[in-house]
Amino acid sequence: MDERIIKYYHGELNEEEKKVLLEEVDHVPELRSCMIEYQQLHCLLNLQEAVADQKLGKEKYKSFKQLTDRQRWKSLVLHWSKYAAIWIVSILASWGIAYYSHPVQPDIIAFNQELYVPAGQRAELTLPDGTKVWLNASSKLTYPSVFTDERRVSLSGEGYFVVAPNKDVPFIVSTPTVDVKALGTEFNVSCYPSVGNVEVFLQKGAIKTYFPDEETNGVVMSPGQCIVQSGRKLDLKEMDAESLLWREGLYTFKKQKLGKIIEKLELYYDVKINVANPKILDYEYVGKFRQRDGILTILQVIQKIHKFEIERNEELNQFTLF
Template identity: 45%
Template structure:
């Protein structure tokens, strides 16, 4: 886990005040927890980065996310909490939600567990207010809304990968993302089949593949030098 800082200057009518920002990066296959200056709790998933100020200034609380994070926002009606991502901004007063917005993935996903959040983006004609229990998915230029299904997914905060009746090709996409590894797959029939199961993140990508092999016929070869797994 890498933690760094850089100084930006903010102008006001009187003088230039230095703002110190911290950058927290979580490497592949790991996760992190932190408490922000306003007492907001954040869990950061694998291969994710969060930029936040050492102290929040008057009027607003703003952080920048590249990856996936779970927030328990400290309530403050006079100081909204804003999460900026590559595709959308999330504005809250005090709530609990999970947001996934990796810069290398053409998808935005937010699940609201408690409270209320407001979404805004350049391609949204107006701001959208979510309700508790709702999940918004943005993929291929389209938005969709659904109710949150299994709560097991959010156990990634505890170091668990949980899959609930998901197509295997989507599971492999998650493995690529969370472990930052290239996975090349032949066009095999089992990729369209669905799987449910739980894995410890620390056990690694090969543990998931070995369990899948118990039900499906395939082989794989791992090249550590190329950081590549080939499935055939």
């Protein structure tokens, strides 16, 4: 394995080194195969909490590489998928990697790929253009293996994007209701289908949020701003940047009512939480939880501050608070 491939996916190469590597990938089939293999593995490993530690991620790769000498690739993919709990459709990891350094040739076919992150997990991946994406629990990202005249991806759930700059090819995140266009910036998009609206938060740079049929009437956002789409309206609101700590496996709540917290927990852990006593919904809570704590532990911690009873139905994957 060429050490540069590992450094590429961990952001340790400068622009010139990236360009040289990607040019070689385009002309050396063996190197391209290694890069495709590592990109697939990178998606799988980044579902695990420990992969936030890059050094440990590399150690996991070495262990994985040792296994490839003893087992067929298909068996390994099944093995890792079992523990990572991820569904990757069309995992073919892109002949278009080289697009980052030069235009796509007409005879290259782009394949749509999907990365789905199940409840209680999160994932990180690098798109063919170098854009980094973090996906929250119960989220799905659809993207092409090769970007052409535009860099468009589709999101269902929640994702944080660090867009690779390219003033000539805009980057667009499509949701069921609105589009978000950027030329190189960092922003968060939350569009869980069950919520019924879309929230867009801008961390750095500038982006434009608009309805696909009314781009000219879109809203250009500034850092720190948040837009909430409701029906055909785009409203500005305040948002706590700490809510973006989900990328690090932390769920943060600041003086939020338990009713709102419950809505998010249902999304993140794919469970149903019934509330028998309506008064519980008005309780306010301030705190942080680790994603890996799990839904039951989180409810039990809140229970110590606001007294209520918890009843669990494992068969139906439901909780009742009363």
